[in-house]
Amino acid sequence: METSPAVTGGRPRPAPDVPVSAERSEALAAFRESAGAVLGFVPLGLAFGALVTQSGLDWWWAGLSAALAFGGSFEFLLIGLVTAAAPLAAIALSAFMVNVRHVFYALSFPVHRISGRLGKTYATFALCDEAYVLATREQARSWPGRRILWMQFFLHLSWAGSAIAGALLGSLIPESVTGLDFALTALFAVLAIDAVRDMRGDLSTPGLALLSALGARILFPGEMLLAAFALFAAALLARQLTTSKKPSHA
Amino acid sequence: MPDPRYAVAAVLVTAAVTWGLRALPFAALTPLRASRTVRYLSARMPAGVMVILLAYCLRDLPVTHARGLAPLIALAVTVGLHLWRRNALLSILGGTAVHVVLASAVFTH
Numbered sequence: 001m002e003t004s005p006a007v008t009g010g011r012p013r014p015a016p017d018v019p020v021s022a023e024r025s026e027a028l029a030a031f032r033e034s035a036g037a038v039l040g041f042v043p044l045g046l047a048f049g050a051l052v053t054q055s056g057l058d059w060w061w062a063g064l065s066a067a068l069a070f071g072g073s074f075e076f077l078l079i080g081l082v083t084a085a086a087p088l089a090a091i092a093l094s095a096f097m098v099n100v101r102h103v104f105y106a107l108s109f110p111v112h113r114i115s116g117r118l119g120k121t122y123a124t125f126a127l128c129d130e131a132y133v134l135a136t137r138e139q140a141r142s143w144p145g146r147r148i149l150w151m152q153f154f155l156h157l158s159w160a161g162s163a164i165a166g167a168l169l170g171s172l173i174p175e176s177v178t179g180l181d182f183a184l185t186a187l188f189a190v191l192a193i194d195a196v197r198d199m200r201g202d203l204s205t206p207g208l209a210l211l212s213a214l215g216a217r218i219l220f221p222g223e224m225l226l227a228a229f230a231l232f233a234a235a236l237l238a239r240q241l242t243t244s245k246k247p248s249h250a
Numbered sequence: 251m252p253d254p255r256y257a258v259a260a261v262l263v264t265a266a267v268t269w270g271l272r273a274l275p276f277a278a279l280t281p282l283r284a285s286r287t288v289r290y291l292s293a294r295m296p297a298g299v300m301v302i303l304l305a306y307c308l309r310d311l312p313v314t315h316a317r318g319l320a321p322l323i324a325l326a327v328t329v330g331l332h333l334w335r336r337n338a339l340l341s342i343l344g345g346t347a348v349h350v351v352l353a354s355a356v357f358t359h
Contacts, residue, residue: 040339047346061257068265073303075264082260085252091260095267098303101296102268106275124273179346179353182321185307186328186345190338192304193329195297202294209298213305224309228302233291236298240290 023146030150033140037130038158041072045159047183048075049166050173054180055083059167066163070128070156073191074098076184077225090226097229105132114145126152128159208235317357324349 045066052062057079065075074095081091105127114123123145131152134140140148173180196206209232216227251257308325312318328345332338 043339043343056251057257058251058254061261064258065261065264068261069268071264071268074268077303077306078260078264082252082257085256086260088259088263092263092267095264096271098299099268099271101292101299102271103275103292105272111276121273124276125269127272177350177354179320179324179350182324182349182353183342183346185304185321185325186342186349188300188304188307189325189328189345190332190341192297192300193332194338195300199294199297205294206297206301209301210305212298213302217305217309221309225302225306228306229299232298232302233295236291236294237287240287244286 026144026146027150030147031154033134033147034151034154037134037155040130041155041158042162044072044183044187045162046166046169047180048072048079049163049168050170051076051079051166051181051183052163053167053170054173055079057082059164059170062167063160063164066160067156069095070126070159071095071099072128072159073184073187076181076187090223094225097226101129102127102132108136110135110140110143110145110148113143114148119145119149123149123152126156128152128155131155204239205236208232208239211235317353320349320352320357323352 048066049059049062052065053059065078069075069078077094077098078091081094086094109123109127109132111120111123114120131148134151135143135148192206196203199205209228212231212235213224213228215231216224220227308321311321324345327348328341331344332341335341
């Protein structure tokens, strides 16, 4: 791998306060650290792009959604909402409920290490689940801000690139091949298993969520997602209120 | 293709909501950190939201038809692979491949 700082002639002028060699080694380090997440992004991005064109949307829409929304799981849901011509208000509310978890990333994401208004803005914009996990791990404690930004850029680029590639290649898939949309179900199954495992034995929370989903499916089949989130949030708040009144913290 | 203006507006609305959720809390860190309710919810919402999204994906499962078996078998493969190898990529690709084969070739009616 070429790491010599000498070969810089003819390249665009780097930022004045950062030497080219240091910038490049940060980019390389970020590339290595993000490789695992990128490997996960590419097949999902290809599936997302293929599903976009299979659903009758244009290929550029996959790229636009991947680049601007950059929230993989909700983008899969967005395909269905857009093809069903859901009202924009319903889309906004669904996006809020699915992505509200990002609110809590501000509690520990090291945005203070990133310098400059532009860098901070991009860091919050591209703050996906995987970026949060990578930047808050034990071994990322010593990362300079630039490496965090490069890592986020590589994740963003691989998601948008694979979404466009999937949309362009998707038209080559014969119409008899169906069932690709199961990638989303499988993604949520995997995320649910990992999240439940993180709860360390608290099975009542996923149980409440399942009951909320079943109740919403029966009572509000047209707005199942919103109803399920509302029921679940209300159930959690009610449970916190009743348990916090007890003197014990168990 | 639905009206392109509507399709673009849907992306812009999603982007605005998502970015807002990612950026605004940085301006309000202290009250968020102090709130017991926020910490209580933040510890429990991810698992519940994922369970709800999984149920939402399976909401129209045709339980009385044979083709309803395809997603159920694929889900069992996904969960089994994930409990066994704990490799998200392998679980998603394996489950999806099983579903594509079943939905395209076996349960075609």
